[in-house]
Amino acid sequence: MIEEKKIDEKRQGEILSIRSKSKTLATKKMYLESYGCAMNFSDSEIVASILQDEGYSTTKEIENADIVLINTCSIREKAEQTVRRRLKNFLKIKRKKPELTIGILGCMAERLKTKFLEQEKIVDLVVGPDAYRELPKLIKELEDGRKAVNVILSTEETYADVIPVRLGNNKVTAFISIMRGCDNMCSFCVVPFTRGRERSRDPLSIVNEIQNVYENGYKEVTLLGQNVDSYLWNNGLSKKEINKLPLQNQKNNINFAKLLELSAKKCPNIRIRFSTSHPQDMGDDVLYTMAKYKNICKYIHLPVQSGSSRILKLMNRGYSRDWYIDRIDAIKRIIPNCGISMDIITGFCSETDFDHNQTLSLMNYVKYDFGYMFKYSERPNTLAQRKYKDDVDEKIKSKRLTEIITLQQKHSLHNNKKHVGSIKEVLVEGYSKKSKDFLYGRTTQNTVAVFPKEDIKIGDLVNIKINDCTSATLLGNKY
Ligand code: 5AD
Ligand code: SF4
Secondary structure, X not given: OHHHHHHHHHHHHHHHHHHHHHOOOOOEEEEEEEOOOHHHHHHHHHHHHHHHOXXXXXXXXXXXXXXXEEEEOOOOHHHHHHHHHHHHHHHHHHHHOOXXXXXXXXXXXXXXXXXXXXXXXXXXXXXXXXXXXXXXXXXXXXHOOOOEEEOOOOOOXXXXXXXXXXXXXXXXXXXEEOEEOOOOOOOOOOHHHHHOOOEEOOHHHHHHHHHHHHHOOOOEEEEEOOOHHHOEEOOOOOHHHHHHOOHHHHOOOEEHHHHHHHHHHHXXXXXXXXXXXXXOOOOHHHHHHHHHOOOEOOEEEOOOEOOOHHHHHHOOOOOOHHHHHHHHHHHHHHOOOOEEEEEEEEOOOOOOHHHHHHHHHHHXXXXXXEEEEEEOOOOOOOHHHHHOOOOOOHHHHHHHXXXXXXXXXXXXXHHHHHHOOOEEEEEEEEEOOOOOOEEEEEOOOOXXXXXXXXXXXXXXXXXXXXXXXXXXXXXXXXX
């Protein structure tokens, strides 16, 4: 049954690729700009594919474009301000070229809906993350002189059959979405409102996409979801329906550990990463699968947000400090040398010095390899905005953030120093920012290494002898 379906999927893929090859010559140009998380970058590749079938090719020169699309992020106030500033730049271009179409995609489109058209007069098109298939129709509406909006969220859309047009700068690493939306409702987070309910994508379409990128020369994929540990597939049923099935039918469930195994076995020559893990849902089965397959990278991004159980409860994270520590211990036990990173929010509603010190002490316990650290930014309509007061003074937020960043830099340096003198396998991704004589790549733990180019090519998997490091980078030579 599974085999039959697989062949169907493959055929579907082949038919799609033939269709895109034989489509009419591209006559119009689209310029796509993405902000925010990897999911947004991956979505832009889906958008490029949908519009390519309509005769659009991509351009990196905004002046040459017929349509400019900005894929936006709402996660923090600052992210939205960046987009608004960018729109002001587009205004200058639109003045010179009034026929240029400007469209807003992604989370800001979903959050602000028609308000966008009122606030930002130069915007013609507002399309939410689940409505990208409607883009061709919406563009036609524009041609009829109407501004167009579609922000309807779906409980089913996964774009499983769309073959993304790869827009990334290197031809080495690719993003693959395995699910969409989020059901977690963390009290600070806008994502459940902008990306809707969680739904998982057909595993066979995922494995086929991994195989397809491998055949196209890529060396690494990152499987994307807001909470990959919550991935669950059983014949396209919703999670609610799956949970109601008799136990014997649940044997066919494919959870994240099984999806990883399926992918690692089917595509043994490609490196597999994933993001983001959730402490509440990350089970030992995922860790054992990671330990078992060499091609699954030994790296876990496990956002903690706070080291205080009281704050975690207010954040509605679904776990306590002790639970999180237990998950860290499990990683260290099952996958020694696993790279671990985090997200931390500082200055959440009612956070005291005691709570902040709890975060610092948790960091001292885990000693993360690196992290993404933010000041709390209140988001409209979230539970925190409705129920709690954003009452930590901005200066205190900044001071705590500095302390957290300083401590993380110390830990990153400490961890990197441990690698000095060892030999690391590195997948080469591109030229170092500082010099064309140097290349950079990543170890399985996701640490960046920089080394002289010599005869190494982008896309090679090379052994690098690590001679030195900074808090952010390993420095070495081909071994
Ligand atoms: N304020 C600050 N940071 C936030 N994040 C999500 N929502 C907010 C917010 N309102 C951070 C979390 C999350 C990461 C993607 O962004 O740390 O894990
Ligand atoms: Fe937001 Fe929480 Fe979902 Fe992550 S898990 S996207 S922080 S609601």
